[in-house]
Amino acid sequence: MGEKRNYFVTEEPLPTEELIQSVIRPEAGAVTTFIGTVRELTEGKRTLSLTYEAYKPMAEKKLAQLGAELEAKYEGTKVAMAHRIGKLEISETAVVIAVSSPHRDASFKASREAIERIKEFVPIWKKEHWEDGEMWIGDQLENVSYKDQKKPGEEESP
Amino acid sequence: MIKVLFFAGMKEQAGTAEYELQQKEIAVAEIRAKVRAEFPGVTGTDRAMVAINEEFTNEDDTARTGDVVAFIPPVSGG
Numbered sequence: 145m146g147e148k149r150n151y152f153v154t155e156e157p158l159p160t161e162e163l164i165q166s167v168i169r170p171e172a173g174a175v176t177t178f179i180g181t182v183r184e185l186t187e188g189k190r191t192l193s194l195t196y197e198a199y200k201p202m203a204e205k206k207l208a209q210l211g212a213e214l215e216a217k218y219e220g221t222k223v224a225m226a227h228r229i230g231k232l233e234i235s236e237t238a239v240v241i242a243v244s245s246p247h248r249d250a251s252f253k254a255s256r257e258a259i260e261r262i263k264e265f266v267p268i269w270k271k272e273h274w275e276d277g278e279m280w281i282g283d284q285l286e287n288v289s290y291k292d293q294k295k296p297g298e299e300e301s302p
Numbered sequence: 303m304i305k306v307l308f309f310a311g312m313k314e315q316a317g318t319a320e321y322e323l324q325q326k327e328i329a330v331a332e333i334r335a336k337v338r339a340e341f342p343g344v345t346g347t348d349r350a351m352v353a354i355n356e357e358f359t360n361e362d363d364t365a366r367t368g369d370v371v372a373f374i375p376p377v378s379g380g
Binding site: 180196197198199201202203205227238239259262263264265266267268269270271279280281282 | 307309310311314353356358372374375376377378379380
């Protein structure tokens with residue numbers, strides 16, 4: 145208890161300011177914050193709410209691994225990431241990524257890469273609720289196959 | 303005994319979040335076949351990634367008694 149966690153999944157509203165504070169330190173001269181929010185319209189279809197589900201222990205572990213990888217790749221960065229699960233209304237915050245670095249370039253790059261990679265392999269799923277139905281996203285499209293590919297989360301070869 | 307976890311759409315289709323395999327050890331490819339046979343209504347058993355003890359696997363990796371296997375359908379967080 146009381147220990148600051150930099151990588152977590154929670155049913156509670158995300159503590160954005162705490163995540164930012166957790167990466168601020170004297171050697172940092174820049175902090176970027178990416179906040180993902182629930183969008184109402186996707187390709188003209190109106191979303192009423194979203195439900196996120198996670199394989200929580202694995203998702204937290206993968207967020208921590210991703211953070212460590214980004215900190216190694218972008219020198220001097222410090223990363224914190226959290227994802228909310230459960231039912232979220234329009235405009236509520238689903239994900240927060242905070243990155244600090246001595247100079248701004250590393251923070252921008254690391255936070256961009258962080259969100260792209262969360263969407264690739266961190267075990268979190270969303271269910272869209274519409275006026276006329278609901279569906280788990282990512283799970284109905286037949287165009288995503290992981291078979292015969294590298295394991296998700298592994299870096300592209302240089 | 304090996305615990306198998308389902309999430310999201312697969313969990314809804316299976317009607318359960320988990321079930322147990324009695325094998326002492328079993329390869330990932332064989333786990334997929336078992337799940338297909340046990341839950342014919344579940345789609346995406348081939349497409350999902352399989353994790354053992356919270357790490358992604360290859361088809362020839364093996365789960366052993368006490369391990370936790372999870373089917374990870376294409377993710378949609380963020």
